[in-house]
Amino acid sequence: MDIVSVKNLSYRYPTQLEEAFALNNVSFSISEGECVTILGPTGAGKSTLCMALNGIVPKVFGGKMTGEIIVAGLNTREANVPDLAQRVGLMFQDPESQFVGLTVEDELFFGAGNYGLPREEILERIRWALQVVRLKGYERREPSTMSGGEKQRVALAAILSMKPRVLALDEPTSELDPLGRAEVFDSLKNLKEQEGLTILVATHHCEELPGLVDRAIVLNEGQVLLDGRLEDVFQEMDILTSIGIHPPQVVEFWKGVEIRLGASLGAAPLTLETACRDFRELVNQGRVQIADGRSEAAEFASGVDANPASQANAVRVRDLWFRYPGGLPVLKGIDLDIPAGDYVAIIGQNGSGKTTLVKHFNGLLKPTQGSVQIFGKDTRTVGTTALSQRVGYAFQNPDHQIFRPSVWEEVAFGPKNLGFDKERLDQAVSSALQMVGLEAEKDTYPFNLGKGQRQKLALASVIAMQSEVLIIDEPTTGLDTRTSLEVLRLLHELNRQGHTIIVITHDIDLVAENVPRTIALSQGVLLLEGPTAVVLSQADLLKETYVTPPQIMRFGQALADIGFPCQVATVQEAIGIVERPGTR
Missing domain, CATH: 3.40.50.300 (P-loop containing nucleotide triphosphate hydrolases)
Known part of the structure; x- marks a missing residue:
């Protein structure tokens, strides 16, 4: 059953020219319990689409909208924003822009309290929401004193306390370190698996999407460019890179090796684990080999x-x-x-x-x-x-x-x-x-x-x-x-x-x-400094500051036992290391 239906949606902000559109003839539907990502370059219309789902566009921003949006049985043209907010929870890119309370409990009380619910029911919702995002015991903390990841989870909990049926998240991890991103995405996975919420997440971070997202919609210049299963959309490398979207690095690596060797290697794996497994199989089957000699990354590192x-x-x-x-x-x-x-x-x-x-x-x-x-x-x-x-x-x-x-x-x-x-x-x-x-x-x-x-x-x-x-x-x-x-x-x-x-x-x-050069800090202490490829190869030390090396570097480190260089820091360097069998 569709919980979101968007038909022929077009929208122009009041400041845009007559012929310009932030959204242009957009149509799609989302089933209840589905998790969908909205991908696209800056200015593609992702944020506008999220705001249109709960009526902020056009009811707050003004402008001209045509077409139709039905969310949980409500037509966004006819329903008011407070009623829509009970069905669609919208989390902005900057969580601080929507904070109103002095404490975490105040923040969560505000939304549910505006519905006129009994106090005990509101407190029960607060307890549930904080437990879902793993912030139990933070009720009296001041949001201003919390880390970026914690702030994002407070904003998410505040929305959850209002019990919406749809979550629309606009770049929920853009300001976070890898730990903060993992915290937010883990919370979303928990909501999907345990609560069955419908989730729409607009993001530029593709690596965390496999395992959470069922489907991807790609916007460009306000129009739907691609719409399909995540694994199918990520195979469309030429289209994605032409508009500035980069899938997980292992996908880019896989597609790049195919071009370099002029041979199909099968569907590109989406995760680090499957990429390591599949590449080992290719090596064992004699379909590819790893070049001898020092990697370009190592040469770069030693030359800086x-x-x-x-x-x-x-x-x-x-x-x-x-x-x-x-x-x-x-x-x-x-x-x-x-x-x-x-x-x-x-x-x-x-x-x-x-x-x-x-x-x-x-x-x-x-x-x-x-x-x-x-x-x-x-x-x-x-x-x-x-x-x-x-x-x-x-x-x-x-x-x-x-x-x-x-x-x-x-x-x-x-x-x-x-x-x-x-x-x-x-x-x-x-x-x-x-x-x-x-x-x-x-x-x-x-x-x-x-x-x-x-x-x-x-x-x-x-x-x-x-x-x-x-x-x-x-x-x-x-x-x-x-x-x-x-x-x-x-x-x-x-x-x-x-x-x-x-x-x-x-x-x-x-x-x-x-x-070329990188300095790593951890809890106020200088942890590492030196050539970037060398610093990023120190995975165990970087764990102390919750920094994760690039996915392609972790790929190389996981395959070190079969000769893949550990200091390969970029996808292009990794592609250049793979050869046809018999090249040596």
Whole structure:
């Protein structure tokens, strides 16, 4: 029985041109108890579709909608949003944007309480919801003090306490480390298996989908491009990669080997376990062989100097300790050098101290103990304004730093406050906008831009200040692979021009493919640093900071006994290692 039916749905936001559509003639249905993922590049219409299911679009946003949506027997055109919210629970990408309570219990009480239910029934719902998401005992915790994964599960529990029949989740793990992602997806699997809920999840993270999702709907430019079983959709590599969607790395590897060898190897496995099993069978059957010699990853790793002695340090950290007022130490005795001109990623679980560390580089924080030097100057003796001339910082959420009425004014704000004269200011702003591809949007209100464009705007605001060191905190959060690569190519070009680039990220796959050096933090301690391929190969140590090496690297490590190199960090490197039998 269909619980969701969408027929010929088209929608245009009030700010869109007459011929433009966020959704264009979309039709599909979802059976009760089914779990469906919505895939698509940034701007494909995934978020709009989720909001349309419970009436927020168009009832809150306005605009023009045609077609029909029936959810649990209600027509979204006729029903009001509160009635729809009882049937469709919507979880936004940023959980903090929907928090209203001071404690976890307050947060969960709010939704069910608005239905006028008896107090005991509400409390019973709260107990049940917290148990489902494994947060029993957190009732009195303040959401603001919790980790990213815990916040997402609180938001999920708040929706569950309202007992909806359908869950619509918009990028529920985009800001989380691997542990946080696993926590959320485990909760969803639990809901599917034990409660039989219908789940719709829009995401860019494909690796976690097998085992949870029954079906995939692929959107592009507001239209349905593919709709079918997950295993069938993931086989359509050419279509998916053409719009910036990347299936699990083992699928990409399998399809790439087929192209390299010019032979069919059968349906691509979806999980690491099945890929390892199937590849072993291919080797044992003599259908493929592993190339002799060192892998390209190992050569890359040995060719990168983890701390070039010939370069002066842009950042020098010695015995750095830091604690927030009244709190425990967040950073514990860190020693670190970042040479001028370096391109480095800082990785680690939520709460490991990554953002706290880099805030010492531009003077937003001062050491409790120890020292931080920027180009030889101790940050305790240099003002924040002077430091910001040399160290630019783009925040994790671009919306936290965007506040001016136009794109041009937003980018101009920083350099203007640094005292740029008009000629230099105009040149700096124009150059920055051109570099990020936003010159045509210079008069646009920033919040009319898409998430990817706002991310680029935040980056342009930092670039325009012409700082020698650029710190970018989670530059690819919520972006599809194609847009993420555009941002990283931009950072690579800035590095080529001589800027020192420091990137904080949870996207380990992109780190492996694009960033030459990596620093790993765990609970405020420097855990690892060195060439990226070497750092990511230390799987046992990385467990301490809940970082999982790229799937393709775990694939190689699992097959080390049959000669697969352990330090292969990218899919293309792995494909290049597989040969036809008899090639040697």
